[in-house]
Amino acid sequence: MTGLDRSSPLPLYYQLKEALLAFFQQQGFTPGDRVPGDFELCEQYGVSRTVVRQALTELEYDGVIERIKGKGTFYATPKVGEGLAQSLTGLYEDVAARGGDLVSEVRRLEVVPADPRLAAELEIGPYQPVVVLERLRIVDGQPWALTITHVPFDLAPGLLEKDFSHESLYAVLEGEFGIRLARGHRSIEAALATKSVAELLGVATGSPLLVLRSVSRDEAGRPVESFVAFHRGDRSRFEVDLTRGPNGGAGAAPLVIVTDSSARGDAALV
Known part of the structure; x- marks a missing residue:
């Protein structure tokens, strides 16, 4: 794992995210492989736990990792x-x-x-x-x-x-x-x-x-x-x-999102 550049305008959590992506690729991670824990990453990169958590959250949103309560963090099966x-x-x-x-x-x-x-x-x-x-x-x-x-x-x-x-x-x-x-x-x-x-x-x-x-x-x-x-x-x-037509009109068939609440059928065009 390489260090982070504290003189860079890029946020530390973003640098850590990119460093972890490179690390996963270099090490040939496969689905189910355990990802280093919060404390290990804090020590390795010299950053706070807040930075580590933000980086891991971004990776989780991207579907790169999955965090299982009580078990740890693992490399995810790509969607x-x-x-x-x-x-x-x-x-x-x-x-x-x-x-x-x-x-x-x-x-x-x-x-x-x-x-x-x-x-x-x-x-x-x-x-x-x-x-x-x-x-x-x-x-x-x-x-x-x-x-x-x-x-x-x-x-x-x-x-x-x-x-x-x-x-x-x-x-x-x-x-x-x-x-x-x-x-x-x-x-x-x-x-x-x-x-x-x-x-x-x-x-x-x-x-x-x-x-x-x-x-x-x-x-x-x-x-x-x-x-x-x-x-x-x-x-x-x-x-x-999706496309957006002139003056905000629909350039193609609109995407309809239906919300299922007590009154079925509430909808919004996006």
Whole structure:
């Protein structure tokens, strides 16, 4: 570890943060490696505990480290930015685009009747048949997300014969059934992992999740799929590109943030 330059106009906590980043890289830190404690860093760099805590807080905000109460500070598993929130892609395509490896454990593939809520989303009659595809998505050998997808049976009855452990649902819909997804609506919300979901994703019950919900349509505006995906909060982040038009007007579709309070549906445009 190198010392800090006290003659520099850069704050000490910032210099310490940058020094630690360099140290992690030089030492080849991997997820789970223990990071030196507060007192050790204070002695090594000759700074106050306030400076150390500020530097570590910045690193924690950036997702570089994680602090576990009663255990210590550890090098974190880097979160992977996903474009699923801003473009009509599937996880398979998103992972492939960044050179990752995705395998799906197909937990369920069958025909079920659509309940009234699902029927309304897919714009079909209540209790009409839909194909349900439930997959545990494993990225680079680690559980990443649990996705549950529903597709109207009449659109693609041959889905039941497909092996989705290595195939993309969107590629199958477009390549074999001529169904091209053109637009959709997706929402993101925070949630805590239930016992069953936590066991599948390899996290503790109550761990933070990012929940992605989506309804996608074809070029004719017909709903093609409805899905919900439970993403590990410690592995994923969603990235959205925003624009601001002339005079503050929206340059693209606005980002809507919905707050869930006693009156569901309070919203703000950002």
